[in-house]
Amino acid sequence: MPASSGAGVTRTPRCAEKVRLMTELIAARGLTKRFDSLAAVHEVDFRVNAGQTSGIIGPNGSGKTTLFNLLSGYFTPTAGVISFQGRDITQAPPHARVALGIARTFQLVSVFTSLTVWENLVLANLRFQPGETSPGRFFFRTARRARILAECAKALEWVGLADQAGAGVDELSYGDKRMLEIGIVASLKPRLLLLDEPLAGLSDHEIGRVVDMIQGIRKRVTVVIIEHKISKIVDLVERLSVMNEGRLICEGSPDDVLCNPQVRECYWGKEGEAC
């Protein structure tokens, strides 16, 4: 792991510093995104350690999704630096970040509704298979190869849509689309998975299934989840960050964060009960 380069360390790393760099997967420093005069994200320092599952909560319009858009490359920041595994990726386009291992889902499910379930999984499954995107194969062969079929079958099984492989995605329920989307991003073999409100709009039964999927992924992949409702992810995350009005106002273990008076005020107002 390139521990010494590009992490913005000016003094000689001490032992603790070295350990920090070893475990740090993504780090944003002084991240700011302005839309005209509005600072959607304002001087946010955010970092995630490898293997850690974190959650970001905050009221509507607090800048959570904008932060994801900056980390995943959908926006370039007005100011600040983002590094991934010690590499500066502030200016890298989305596809380059995916190649490095950053995958994301979207607040509104983003899958290809004009394709079948199986077709949705194919591109994701062959993108990072060695040799599959070579011109000869990519342009002139079908995707109907045993290896791709096997990978897709595994992913289909995992998202629980094996019996709907040939169905058009436009025929799926919203919850099934959400699971398909998570299946697609998991197929990209990411190191870091950014899930933007994965539970929003789902029934209780579907929430259970998606939580199970996330529990499965977090064993292999570092996961960051945005969620509006705290209760749904408290048990899922080891670390919780709270955003409000574009700023990161509090960070720590879920219990500590939920007892923080500032957080209680922004969520429940001044009358918020003491912890």
Place this chain on the structure above:
Amino acid sequence: MKPTDGFFCRGIRPASPWGLGRELALIAAALFLLSLVIKVHWMTDFIIFIIFVLSFDLLYGYMGRLSFGHMLYFGTGAYGTALWLVYGGKDPLAALAVGLVAAAALAAVLGLIVMRTHGASFALINMAFNEIGHFVVQSPLAGLTHGEDGLSCSAGKLFGVINFYKDEWAFVVTAATLLAVFALLRVLTSSPYGLLVRSIKENEKRVKFLGFSTFRYKWVTFVIASTVAALAGGMFTLVQGFVSPRVISPFGNVDVIFAVLIGGAGGLYGALIGGMVFMLIKNFLPVMIPELSKLLNVKLPQWEMWLGIVLLIVVFSVRKGIVGTIRAQWQARRPSGSPT
């Protein structure tokens, strides 16, 4: 059914040699049967137009980029071929190659610009380049192209036997070219690349977040579509022995857009059927209307108006085109999720 069984996807058909061979045999048979009832030299014209429509279908039908300037590449292919025949040599293959290379090079350069735009700006920037091309052929290059007067040229025999100015040979060569183009596009569109292109049509942002540099693939698609259009243009020159600025006129774009909409975009067969139906309307209505007018003793409007009415019907009630509508009907009869 296990997912690994295979046949459960709409787009990725098995591009096995057998499946493709059957499709090609079917098209060849249809062309042959049509040539029995339609004059052979008309059929040749129709086929050249259908090749052009196929190239447009890749760009618009599959990738969802509507261009108002595709004639630029048809015209570049046509003029490249003609200029070589006049000033270079008589070998038809060399002339065709010059046309194709010229159009591919032009598309490669302009593609870097136009593929950064989408929607209305993409359509219009292409039209702007098409206008420039039309002008360049008429004025600055008039010394070479003879401007509005057009350029006569004649090609030697292909492989020493095939004479382009014999109707039967011209039909056979253009039909073979159509089959080759269809095969190429069928293979391309049933590959992962074809899937990628259809995904870009629906949601380019999502494709970027699958780790693909979409610009690269959009550019490649533009160059392929333009080169195939140039092939149609080159064949036009070889068969007609004459080119005029009409072959690069932006007005021609209307024809190809009509044809794709009538047939149904994004499935190759839509381009085949749409191209055929459009050419039948365009060629038979002008003949039939005066006769019908005489017969009914009323003055019927010009054929363009009837074409307009057909298009209105397509846009308002047959939005998927002829082939798209038939396919939708057929799929609706099958239970969802079953093999297609």
